[in-house]
Amino acid sequence: MPPPVLDVRALSVQFETKEGPLRVLRDVSLQVAPGETFGLAGESGSGKTTLGYTILQALAPTARVTGGAILFEGRDLLGVSEDELRRIRGRRIAMVYQDPRSALNPTTRIGAQIAEVLEIHERAPARAAGRRAQELLELVNIADPASVARRYPHELSGGMQQRAVIAMALAGGPSLLILDEPTTGLDVTTQARILELVADLKRRVGAAILYISHDLAVIAQVADRVGVLYAGELVEVGPTADLFAQPVHPYTRGLLDALPHLDGLRGLVPIEGRIPRLTDLPPGCVFAPRCDFVAPACTAATPALETVAPERRARCVRWPTVLATPRRSTAAAIAPETVASDAPLLAFEHVSKYFGGAGAVARWLGIGAPPVRAVDDVSFDVRADEVVALVGESGCGKTTLGRLAVRLLRPTAGRVRFAAPKPTDAQIVFQHPDSSLNPMKRIGPSLARPLVLRGLRRRERGRRVRELLEAVRLDPDYGARRPAALSGGEKQRVAIARALAMAPQFVVLDEPVSALDVSTQASIIRLLAELRRTLGASYLMISHDLSLVRHVAARVGVMYLGRLVEIGAVDEVFRAPSHPYTRALRSAVPRPDPAVPGRPIRLEGSVPSAQHPPAGCRFHTRCPQKIGRVCEEAEPPWARASPTHWIACHIPIAELSRSSEEARP
Secondary structure, eight states: OOOOSEEEEEEEEEEEETTEEEEEEEEEEEEEOTTOEEEEEOOTTSSHHHHHHHHHTOOOTTEEEEEEEEEETTEEGGGSOHHHHHHHBTTTEEEEOSOHHHHSOTTSOHHHHHHHHHHHHTOOOHHHHHHHHHHHHHHTTOSSHHHHHTSOGGGSOHHHHHHHHHHHHHTTOOSEEEEESTTTTOOHHHHHHHHHHHHHHHHHHOOEEEEEOSOHHHHHHHOSEEEEEETTEEEEEEEHHHHHHSOOSHHHHHHHHHSOOTTSSSOOOOOSSOOOOTTSOOSSOTTGGGOTTOOGGGGTSOOOOEEEETTEEEOOTTHHHHHHSOOOOOOOOOSOOSOOOSSEEEEEEEEEEEEOOOOHHHHHHTOSOOOEEEEEEEEEEEETTOEEEEEOSTTSSHHHHHHHHTTSSOOSEEEEEEOSSSGGGEEEEOSOHHHHSOTTSOHHHHHHHHHHHTTOOHHHHHHHHHHHHHHTTOOGGGGGOOGGGSOHHHHHHHHHHHHHTTOOSEEEEESTTTTSOHHHHHHHHHHHHHHHHHHTOEEEEEOSOHHHHHHHOSEEEEEETTEEEEEEEHHHHTSSSOOHHHHHHHHHSOOSOTTSOOOOOOOOSOOOOTTSOOSSSTTTTTOTTOOSHHHHHSOOOEEEEETTEEEEOSSOHHHHHHHHHHHOO
């Protein structure tokens, strides 16, 4: 075996805080070989990103390494000078961050940003650096790289921005590439392309890759080996196939049980409790307070990371018992149990929403840009006591429909009818709680504000705030905290509690768990199911995660470029027949099983502009089943696949059913 590119040995890192030392990494050891992808998994707050920053020696001033070594190509990075570190960063070691917008300069063209890396590290002339920048954009599968190189970041989609950041990371020819949650927040087709790109780069570039993610389904598809971090400790390491087939540590088993499956029968079983405070760690095994296998020996001393099988290590004294105990094969029902009323609570009637565009005079003169057709002639309803989901790629119009539902936007054409007596009977939970919570206000006053609008007196408001916090499984003392003191999952719980403060009949859930780790995601989805049963509320759930939708919704609508292309009962939409676009979305969902590699249907090209949508069927420019000019010229008719299932496609239902069955793995 060649020596590892990266060899982390007994690494410990802590942050100095007012509450005392925050021990974010403790005794972490791992190796990444040339041409290998090592997946690093764990919940938010487990220390994954901190490890990446420590390797780069880019920690905050309050952090310090308290022990261990980081050997890169045989040299300990903890002992090199700052000048040498600057020569290594970006050239020999490169990092791709979770949010490409934070890594790209909004005022500089894409090509210039990539060329700058070459000019700094390779001392390449400007013209040669520009040519190489275009070659790198081509390497990451960006069509028309010369054109993209001249664009600014805001002119690229999220997936293209992420590829541009990867191209920038590859500019120096690194030996080690650190990818920190590179697909979080991306829709499934864009995610599938990034994962294909990672696999292709490993073959073509030969760099060692450290892939950091909370999504084990993604890690199952890209990693050769996996390490699982919990509260700063590495608790299990092993080959990907072995670890997924037979997890040894109870925490790994819990993460896998929390993963939603596309069949809707397995997953979403949350790990009870939460990661302990790193300033007040429990005695013995740090996972013991949440473990189903805990015994007195677990709290007596911190277990060592011991070898339990060839190439496998686990930090657990009870691992033989874990191996001998069968895994849970099914999840408790989360999908709605009640039959929805026939009466629509919310109805979209031929609704359109356009943004921008030329004014009346400019239109009469034939000048000016056309409007962005975010939503274009969409009709469907949400019945009382029903959960309806909307899925589709980024930019398809899902969020715009959600905002139209709660009157944050007014339709350009058509009508949104809401049967509830008061507008406050409709609420929304936004995707990013950071942007919807006032960072200067404590949680208690934020939750009390809706209660003031309802006319509750001060004493009643205090009691109700405590009840809301308990309803979303937060201690009452959270009312005194500010958002910065909460984890991502805790902030989302507060956002849900605030929406529920008005006792709504209808709630829009806009990607409520897309950025959360799998256990927190499972916990919040179960919480939403329980609250819905208590309140009798209806949900419109917006998501790009088809596995999650399969567990939660009664009906699902599929959107593409502002149009609804399929709608029906969730089981019907997830099996044959289905629209070619739905099939592509379904095939792109990463499978949490390395033994069953994904086979995504490749959609050529990118989503067309919503300012200039194609004539005929809007999907025809990317459709792998296009049947001819009729797709290019005529709007597809709605065809009835069943009494509750409709598909907008020129292909006959019988043929759609046959092709969907043939494509099923």
